[in-house]
Amino acid sequence: AQSVTQPDIHITVSEGASLELRCNYSYGATPYLFWYVQSPGQGLQLLLKYFSGDTLVQGIKGFEAEFKRSQSSFNLRKPSVHWSDAAEYFCAVGALSGGGADGLTFGKGTHLIIQP
Amino acid sequence: DADVTQTPRNRITKTGKRIMLECSQTKGHDRMYWYRQDPGLGLRLIYYSFDVKDINKGEISDGYSVSRQAQAKFSLSLESAIPNQTALYFCATSDLGDSRAGELFFGEGSRLTVL
Numbered sequence: 001a002q003s004v005t006q007p008d009i010h011i012t013v014s015e016g017a018s019l020e021l022r023c024n025y026s027y028g029a030t031p032y033l034f035w036y037v038q039s040p041g042q043g044l045q046l047l048l049k050y051f052s053g054d055t056l057v058q059g060i061k062g063f064e065a066e067f068k069r070s071q072s073s074f075n076l077r078k079p080s081v082h083w084s085d086a087a088e089y090f091c092a093v094g095a096l097s098g099g100g101a102d103g104l105t106f107g108k109g110t111h112l113i114i115q116p
Numbered sequence: 117d118a119d120v121t122q123t124p125r126n127r128i129t130k131t132g133k134r135i136m137l138e139c140s141q142t143k144g145h146d147r148m149y150w151y152r153q154d155p156g157l158g159l160r161l162i163y164y165s166f167d168v169k170d171i172n173k174g175e176i177s178d179g180y181s182v183s184r185q186a187q188a189k190f191s192l193s194l195e196s197a198i199p200n201q202t203a204l205y206f207c208a209t210s211d212l213g214d215s216r217a218g219e220l221f222f223g224e225g226s227r228l229t230v231l
Binding site for chain 1: 151220224
């Protein structure tokens with residue numbers, strides 16, 4: 001069974017500083033990998049996804065993530081955060097076989113706080 | 117209008133009551149899912165469905181049941197609600213197409229409180 005670990009429950013970053021959110025996954029075959037963001041009181045919005053090909057993927061709102069198979073990681077990065085980036089961030093993994101039909105397995109989330 | 121609509125958005129009920137959460141979608145997707153979100157636990161899969169004749173249990177299906185009334189409608193029921201089912205519930209859909217395979221599209225959530 002697949003699993004996702006987000007080691008950081010909370011992260012505080014100053015506005016304008018760079019950001020990296022960590023994600024490690026466990027899955028025996030090639031996974032689909034996703035990052036979702038949840039703003040307070042909202043549903044989840046897809047930031048970016050990795051299926052295959054280039055291991056550095058670009059997403060919305062200036063985010064990017066890098067797939068590193070050797071480290072089973074899919075860390076999310078942003079060069080300069082804005083106050084509006086304060087939210088809960090979820091990493092998720094799905095099974096490539098079957099087209100991800102069985103749903104995604106989510107990490108427990110990282111709560112991002114932006115300091116002025 | 118939202119592509120994935122959940123009703124009710126908020127519900128407070130008492131222990132032992134039957135509750136139904138409804139989800140409808142206009143995305144034309146075949147696959148629909150119910151997830152539960154608890155603080156510090158992330159999202160966990162309750163049930164999922166590929167079509168009206170295909171229902172599958174997820175990680176935490178005990179105490180829940182579902183019905184896929186049509187391609188566009190997928191409801192979640194709590195036959196006898198208990199306090200530890202207090203949570204935020206999300207409905208999601210996904211597409212079969214290769215370019216978007218696995219990507220989930222979420223509703224805005226239904227917050228359920230069981231007293």
